[in-house]
Amino acid sequence: MNIVLLGMNHKSAPLELRERLTIACGEEEQTVDHVKNLPQVKEALYLATCNRVEVLAAVDDPDSAVEQLKDFIVTHGNLPLDDMEACIYRYRDEEAVRHLFRVASSLDSMVMGEPQILGQVKDAYRASVERKATGVLLNRLLHHAFRVAKRVRTETGISSNAVSVGYTAVTLAKKIMGHLAGKTVLIVGAGEMAELVTRHLVKNGVESIIVANRTVENARTIAESFDGRVVGFESLPGAVGEADIIITSTGASGYVIDRGMIAGALRRRRNRLLFMIDIAVPRDIDPAAAAMDNVYLYNIDDLQSVVDENLQTRLVEAEQAGRIIEDEVENFERWRHSLAVVPAIVDLRQKVESITRREFDRCGGWMDTLNEEDRQNVEGLVNGIINKILHEPVTGLKEVCEDGGAEEYVAALRRLFGLEDDFRR
Amino acid sequence: MECCIFKTALVVYCISTAVFAVSMLAKRVALAKLAAAALGFAVLLHTVFILWHWAVSGISPVVNIYEALSFVAWAVSGSYLVFQAKTKTSVLGAFVSPPVLLLMIAASAGIAGPGEIDSSLETYWVTVHVIFTLTGTAFFALACCAALMYLVQDRLIRKRKVSDFIRLLPSLGDLDKINHVSVVWGFLLLTVGIVSGSFWARTAWGEHLLWDAKQVATLAAWVLCALLLHQRLAIGWKGKRAAYLSIGAFIILLFSFVGVNMFFPTVHRF
Numbered sequence A: 001m002n003i004v005l006l007g008m009n010h011k012s013a014p015l016e017l018r019e020r021l022t023i024a025c026g027e028e029e030q031t032v033d034h035v036k037n038l039p040q041v042k043e044a045l046y047l048a049t050c051n052r053v054e055v056l057a058a059v060d061d062p063d064s065a066v067e068q069l070k071d072f073i074v075t076h077g078n079l080p081l082d083d084m085e086a087c088i089y090r091y092r093d094e095e096a097v098r099h100l101f102r103v104a105s106s107l108d109s110m111v112m113g114e115p116q117i118l119g120q121v122k123d124a125y126r127a128s129v130e131r132k133a134t135g136v137l138l139n140r141l142l143h144h145a146f147r148v149a150k151r152v153r154t155e156t157g158i159s160s161n162a163v164s165v166g167y168t169a170v171t172l173a174k175k176i177m178g179h180l181a182g183k184t185v186l187i188v189g190a191g192e193m194a195e196l197v198t199r200h201l202v203k204n205g206v207e208s209i210i211v212a213n214r215t216v217e218n219a220r221t222i223a224e225s226f227d228g229r230v231v232g233f234e235s236l237p238g239a240v241g242e243a244d245i246i247i248t249s250t251g252a253s254g255y256v257i258d259r260g261m262i263a264g265a266l267r268r269r270r271n272r273l274l275f276m277i278d279i280a281v282p283r284d285i286d287p288a289a290a291a292m293d294n295v296y297l298y299n300i301d302d303l304q305s306v307v308d309e310n311l312q313t314r315l316v317e318a319e320q321a322g323r324i325i326e327d328e329v330e331n332f333e334r335w336r337h338s339l340a341v342v343p344a345i346v347d348l349r350q351k352v353e354s355i356t357r358r359e360f361d362r363c364g365g366w367m368d369t370l371n372e373e374d375r376q377n378v379e380g381l382v383n384g385i386i387n388k389i390l391h392e393p394v395t396g397l398k399e400v401c402e403d404g405g406a407e408e409y410v411a412a413l414r415r416l417f418g419l420e421d422d423f424r425r
Numbered sequence B: 001m002e003c004c005i006f007k008t009a010l011v012v013y014c015i016s017t018a019v020f021a022v023s024m025l026a027k028r029v030a031l032a033k034l035a036a037a038a039l040g041f042a043v044l045l046h047t048v049f050i051l052w053h054w055a056v057s058g059i060s061p062v063v064n065i066y067e068a069l070s071f072v073a074w075a076v077s078g079s080y081l082v083f084q085a086k087t088k089t090s091v092l093g094a095f096v097s098p099p100v101l102l103l104m105i106a107a108s109a110g111i112a113g114p115g116e117i118d119s120s121l122e123t124y125w126v127t128v129h130v131i132f133t134l135t136g137t138a139f140f141a142l143a144c145c146a147a148l149m150y151l152v153q154d155r156l157i158r159k160r161k162v163s164d165f166i167r168l169l170p171s172l173g174d175l176d177k178i179n180h181v182s183v184v185w186g187f188l189l190l191t192v193g194i195v196s197g198s199f200w201a202r203t204a205w206g207e208h209l210l211w212d213a214k215q216v217a218t219l220a221a222w223v224l225c226a227l228l229l230h231q232r233l234a235i236g237w238k239g240k241r242a243a244y245l246s247i248g249a250f251i252i253l254l255f256s257f258v259g260v261n262m263f264f265p266t267v268h269r270f
Helices: A015-025 A028-036 A062-077 A081-087 A094-104 A116-130 A136-155 A165-177 A192-203 A216-226 A233-242 A259-268 A287-291 A300-362 A364-368 A372-402 A406-416 B002-026 B029-057 B065-087 B090-108 B124-158 B164-168 B172-205 B213-235 B240-263
Strands: A002-009 A041-049 A052-059 A089-092 A184-188 A208-212 A229-231 A245-248 A274-278 A295-299
Touching: A002 A015, A002 A062, A002 A094, A015 A052, A015 A062, A015 A081, A028 A041, A028 A062, A041 A062, A041 A116, A041 A136, A052 A062, A052 A094, A052 A136, A062 A081, A062 A089, A089 A094, A094 A116, A094 A136, A094 A300, A116 A136, A136 A300, A165 A192, A165 A274, A165 A295, A165 A300, A165 B124, A165 B164, A165 B172, A184 A192, A184 A233, A192 A216, A192 A245, A208 A216, A208 A233, A216 A229, A229 A233, A233 A259, A259 A274, A259 A287, A287 A295, A295 A300, A300 A364, A300 A372, A300 A406, A372 A406, B002 B029, B002 B065, B002 B090, B029 B065, B029 B090, B065 B090, B065 B124, B065 B172, B065 B240, B090 B124, B124 B164, B124 B172, B124 B213, B124 B240, B172 B213, B172 B240, B213 B240
Parallel strands: A184 A208, A184 A245, A208 A229, A245 A274, A274 A295
Antiparallel strands: A002 A052, A002 A089, A041 A052
16 A cells, blocks of 8 residues: 655645635545545545645555545645646655654644644544544554654754744743742733733733733723733833833833833832833833843844744754654654565465365365374474465565565565465455 | 772762763753762762761761861752752752862862861760851852852843753742752851851860951851841842852852861861
8 A cells, every 4th residue: 555645835835725725625524534435545634724734645556546636636625727736745655754754743834843733633633533534554654653743842952942922932931030820910002912922921820910001991901801900101110010021012202111110110029030021113111221130121123033043943953853754754664565565475374274274175084084183283283384484485575575675575475376366356 | 898889979970960061061951850860879879978987987977178078069969959859950950060079079089987086076066066067068059059050041041142051041030049048058057057166166265266267267158148148138139149149158168168278277177
């Protein structure tokens, strides 16, 4: 059996195409059924995320299967053929295995190293299993892919650095305060980015939120979504003293928080560490505050440059991950090749057994003259000789096939022992 | 046999330090955990050695400068392990293990069987004085390590370039807490050490305070430490200033511990 994989991702196809396909395919379960019902397809898996649509299948005749799957995608998605040709990638066997491993390990993701994709692949696999669309090959392949993804995550730093502004803020806050449980965040100004960063912080344990805004109405909507409290600008100095993390994003032209306000707050908060993130342009917090003891000030450019640097690190880590994947692709391929000889070996054993049975039947009259013990001895002797003779060719065949090139040996075996199709009936 | 245990402990300390160094270079926390485990084993061996030594000598495990060095090394690594178990900051060990190793190497130069002891020193006051003062010093060493790490981490975060080291080093909050707790413990132990020493000085020489160089230096460190604790508790000093002050206190203590005997006449054998 062969493995084929067809699909498109954020690199190969524009968003509109992927969108149309995802919508047309609808529920994963249905699509799996459709693919499974194609005549060439033995096992199938369908993966759709916001950045990719892929069909993975175990097939007997890869050439015609690829055509069928492509036709399926084109007709199913109601897409113009010309557009599609360039957008769909097709992989076969080793390439397909490699691609799947890369996808599961998040090397093929838009944000390399993002952790969601592994969960999405697992979900897709679960859907396939539920529709009974997987078999020996895909089961083994997917489990292998999950293992590879885990190995990549633990052995490389590919997902260890923050690559979003929100997550970077969380990492920094943790490195400053130790933990975020019970900390207070002050949001000054009602910007979208500030809200996003706050959401990340809340997810990591921050408990109370204060929102300060010139117009109290806008502040109220944000405060409600975080279960926080609203203060007017006039009580900002007090709020600064209360907060551990301050995020500013007002449209003000001057500094909203100056050195004096921070110095006063520090006195009141007995120098508890203060982390300030200034997302606003022009800036809201006097940059001179960065030099103060126990105060850590980052602006949007600082955070962005951290993100950029981390993305660079991920590229380096991706190389190491690539080596792990090559390793594992080789392992899997060895197993898959050895799979090719299994039917031949089964046939060989069956044939030998049927010969033995026939020969014993032929000797029936003579065998009957023996007593029970002797008869068993004769049978044992014959079976022993057969097993000894078969042992070396069978293990040798398995070994040879692990390194590829199974077809020739299998063909030779079938030819030599007369295991052609007429035998299999 | 005793010597053999000591040497084995020394080797394990050495391995632990090396693994810590590799963990910092490779920036892998898992290695630091391994190194911490090795350190634990070394401390165990070291404890056996000290107890054995105590049992053989009968009076005190610490009667000369080499034994004192070895004892401080033991106290530093032992108290570090307790902190590590509580705060899960195994990376701190990378800063603690090199000085411990140096102490052990220095100690190995002269550590031998039971040393001779003056009859005037054969009293429990001395044992108490020595053990408490040295353990106190060990805590200050730990506070100093945490303070140094604090300063490094503070600088890294202020540089606004997130390197792998930021990720590797503990958070500022944790480091400040470790520093504070070490200083409190060091202060308490040192106080007991100083008081017991002065009582014994009274019985031996008739005066609590002899204006001995070592006494003066240690008292200076004690006053500095008292000042630090006061500032922390009264006006909430934190972070860098506390770090600098605890480093200062440790340097004075260190001078008092190993430097005084080289430059000044003193009644202290070490």
